[in-house]
Amino acid sequence: MYSCDILFPAHHQITIIKNPSAAKGRHNHTFFELNCIKTGRCLVELGGHSFFLPAGSFAFLPPDTAHLVHPNQDCIWYQLLIAPDVLEQLLSFDNNIFCEFFLQSVFTKESTDCLISHTASAEPDAWLLLDAMTLECQKADLYSDKMLFHLLLTLFYKLMRIGEMTILGSHDFAKKTHMAVIARYMLQNYTCASLARLADQLNYSLSYCSHFVLENTGFTFKQLQKKIRMQKAVSYLLYADTPVNLIAEQLGYSCSENFMKVFKQEYGLTPTQYRARMKPQ
Template identity: 30%
Template sequence: MDTLFNDLKQLNEEEKNILKNGHKDINQSNYTTQSEFVIESSKFLEDDSLIITRKHPRFVEFPFHKHDYIELNYVYNGKMKQKIGNQEIELKKGQMLFLNQHIEHSLEECGEDDIVINFIINPPFFDYIFQELEKETKGELINKFLFQSLFDQNRAGSYLYFKVSEVPSIQNLMGQMITEMMDKDLFTEIKMKFTMGLLFVELMKNTHYLESLEANYDYHLTNEIINYVNSSYRNASLSELSQQVNLESYNLSKFIKRNLGNTFKELVQEKRMNEAKKLLKYEDYSVESIANQIGYENISYFYRLFKKHHGLTPHQYRKRSISQIE
């Protein structure tokens, strides 16, 4: 890692020019062809490329700007201070921030030891990854929340702040991608795509490190709802959640339907059915025991729901899963 850090500390041509010009304002024409400051992916990506990594230029401030791509900021060393709206954020070593293409932010000047890696990602890059994750983790609410945050249909700016400095699996993946950035070959973009897919899997496994600082109230409330359903699905109730988020049940129900596409009851059922699948596939509990564990006392009702959701009875699903494993 010391060798990589020393390599990253070396001045690139852009940083040499910044120092030569006395830390003056950046030349926006290097980043955009528009009158507004919208950094364009075409300035960095070749026509057929979907993802690239680059070291964030040190020694100069970046005024408020947007991107026409999704950006991931990762602090390899030191820190990075930025402002999103009126919200000030200081990213520390090992932390990362996803910003969608509608967000506007400014960046303070980074010092010599502040090494930040920018991942410039065209939205189509995520199409395949999200399709595969949806197949494997169908119904998991956090997936929907993450994806909707990055691809907001209302063109609202949003971001996701992951405080994952102490998660080795995530840090190892980031290290692999940065090393790949420093030693590119013909397979670099392919390896980056696969590694980014693994990163998303690890982020979804570690959502308790997610701190959504989105100024939009909808994102805060959606995150609370997801966390509640995921942790309390066995005995979840709309009235309890209503008290927790300080919102009347009627208005909360409307909010859930509008923002997550399902009723509260459907969200809970979806979570329970997915937990039932895991228990049937990997544990030896009886079907009756599994039904009780996920919150159903009426076994017949559980059978009907399971078949409705998965097209098989619990026994049929378990039998098929065992045969697939063998």
């Protein structure tokens, strides 16, 4: 198994490839992955499960989970890689099944849940949207990310209108619900998150809340808060021109020196060095 984040260009938070080469083995990455099967079929291995996707299927896979998508020879398909930050923006628009899937899986360790949509393979609108996204992704100009986001949002609503949406995987609905509460709380309060306040929302004791977070995310509460802050920092550095001292303030650090120290420990570079090396030109 290997991590393939390096394969995806940093100039977009949404990347789409038509008929990509099949991966050589099981792999993981920090993106959500949407596989769209126009003709033929694909075999999907996710965690310890495997299933076939026929023509007209859309499969939304969680991040940080080992998986493999293998198309048959006559398959025409599209693969979208979507940064969690993009899906987080959906929360301000709606509370739909894509938001639910995002909240349930964004911090869940090795989630094997999968959001499936089945549509009539002859339905043209979804494929026209995917072709438009493919063309937009190749432009990489100032408007590309906004165009890709709104095309993706249109695709999601189109799938909810014409397709049958199902979340496959774990049937532990209480756990899923509580993971969604944790994700929403942490994303909304990462600058000042408190284990005590989260425990109150879940009606857990402090010790059990701490254990639940660690068991289901693989991180302690503080580590999870730091992970979110660092992800936000990277987004600011790559996709905005916000000065480093203001990034530190917006992330809840008392001074920029503390932020720079934590960032360098995490990435081996100062924020300024990271931006200079990684920011798309």
